Amino acid sequence: MPEHKRLRNLVSSAFTPKMINGMRDRIQEIADELLDEMEGKERVDLIDEFAFPLPIIVICEILGIPAEDRDNFRIWSNAMIEGSGGDYAGDIGQHMQAFVEYLGKRFAMLREHPADDLISRLIIAEEEGDRLTEQELYGVVSLLIIAGHETTVNLISNGVMTLLQHPDQLKLLKEQPDLIKKAVEEILRFEGPVEFSTSRWAGEDLEFKGQLMKKGDLVIIILNSADHDPEKFDDPEVFDITRKKSVHLAFGFGIHTCLGAPLARLEGEIAISSFFNRFPESRLGTAPDELEWRPGMIVRGVKELPVIL
Numbered sequence: 001m002p003e004h005k006r007l008r009n010l011v012s013s014a015f016t017p018k019m020i021n022g023m024r025d026r027i028q029e030i031a032d033e034l035l036d037e038m039e040g041k042e043r044v045d046l047i048d049e050f051a052f053p054l055p056i057i058v059i060c061e062i063l064g065i066p067a068e069d070r071d072n073f074r075i076w077s078n079a080m081i082e083g084s085g086g087d088y089a090g091d092i093g094q095h096m097q098a099f100v101e102y103l104g105k106r107f108a109m110l111r112e113h114p115a116d117d118l119i120s121r122l123i124i125a126e127e128e129g130d131r132l133t134e135q136e137l138y139g140v141v142s143l144l145i146i147a148g149h150e151t152t153v154n155l156i157s158n159g160v161m162t163l164l165q166h167p168d169q170l171k172l173l174k175e176q177p178d179l180i181k182k183a184v185e186e187i188l189r190f191e192g193p194v195e196f197s198t199s200r201w202a203g204e205d206l207e208f209k210g211q212l213m214k215k216g217d218l219v220i221i222i223l224n225s226a227d228h229d230p231e232k233f234d235d236p237e238v239f240d241i242t243r244k245k246s247v248h249l250a251f252g253f254g255i256h257t258c259l260g261a262p263l264a265r266l267e268g269e270i271a272i273s274s275f276f277n278r279f280p281e282s283r284l285g286t287a288p289d290e291l292e293w294r295p296g297m298i299v300r301g302v303k304e305l306p307v308i309l
């Protein structure tokens with residue numbers, strides 16, 4: 001799929017493990033500032049105060065979106081991802097229009113005065129030849145904004161929620177902080193933030209587990225189901241941060257595998273370990289069965305995560 005490869009190559013230079021590792025100190029600084037603001041409070045919605053702003057600030061800084069515009073992005077991106085079941089259901093068309101208009105103005109501004117950010121680099125690439133059309137520029141930037149807004153927030157909040165619900169595992173993590181990398185992998189497997197892979201189509205007639213798929217049939221992979229497959233994982237319903245090598249599908253697979261995975265992993269590691277370092281006695285502020293999950297079939301996470309600090 002050459003078109004896809006061309007677009008992916010243009011963006012991927014900003015997301016290599018080396019580039020991402022260079023952002024470690026800045027991500028830590030953002031996490032620390034957000035945690036400072038929570039000091040002295042007894043009860044917070046962890047999503048509002050921490051899990052949501054952290055990845056947003058990071059992706060907006062990568063793209064070059066000014067801090068004061070971030071709140072609008074939350075509304076626009078939520079409207080698009082939650083669709084007709086969400087809080088902004090009635091205004092989806094209006095929000096999408098506002099989003100596209102905002103991007104148009106921003107692109108025009110950066111065309112005149114390019115800055116040192118990813119949108120400017122993509123615009124320059126567009127102008128240097130036929131590498132990125134105007135339409136593709138909208139597509140790529142929207143995809144990054146939405147991916148940056150809607151996924152890592154759930155990694156952080158699902159992670160804190162799951163650890164608070166498994167005190168033995170949280171205790172282990174506090175005793176052995178180096179387990180954080182493995183803990184993030186297990187959170188991704190156990191409570192993966194994205195429900196479905198991107199669409200695939202059967203390349204040939206095939207039978208899978210008694211189900212016939214005809215060449216050309218749409219195949220949607222439910223990632224969380226695959227990640228709880230007892231043929232693949234021992235005791236899949238056990239949350240175990242010491243699990244041996246865990247080849248989960250939370251970031252998808254193959255040519256579409258998540259481009260932001262190194263960034264998401266780093267943000268997850270820093271956010272979750274910094275939160276428990278700062279508030280080691282925190283606990284869930286509600287009964288687990290009262291947590292309300294977000295509507296829609298794309299991302300998996302709760303609407304609010306009340307935590308007593």
Ligand code: HEM
Pocket residue numbers: 008059143144147148151152155192193194196197198199223249250251252253254255256257258259260261263264265
């Ligand atoms: C925990 C956080 C994240 C999860 C669980 C996640 C998961 C996924 C999944 C499941 C896919 C589809 C893979 C497939 O169909 O095989 C995907 C694609 C993608 N993700 Fe992520 N993602 C996360 C964070 C991010 C971030 C932070 C970015 C960038 C800022 C990002 C950018 C992308 C892009 C650009 C694609 C499309 C890749 C392609 O089609 O070639 N993701 N992601």
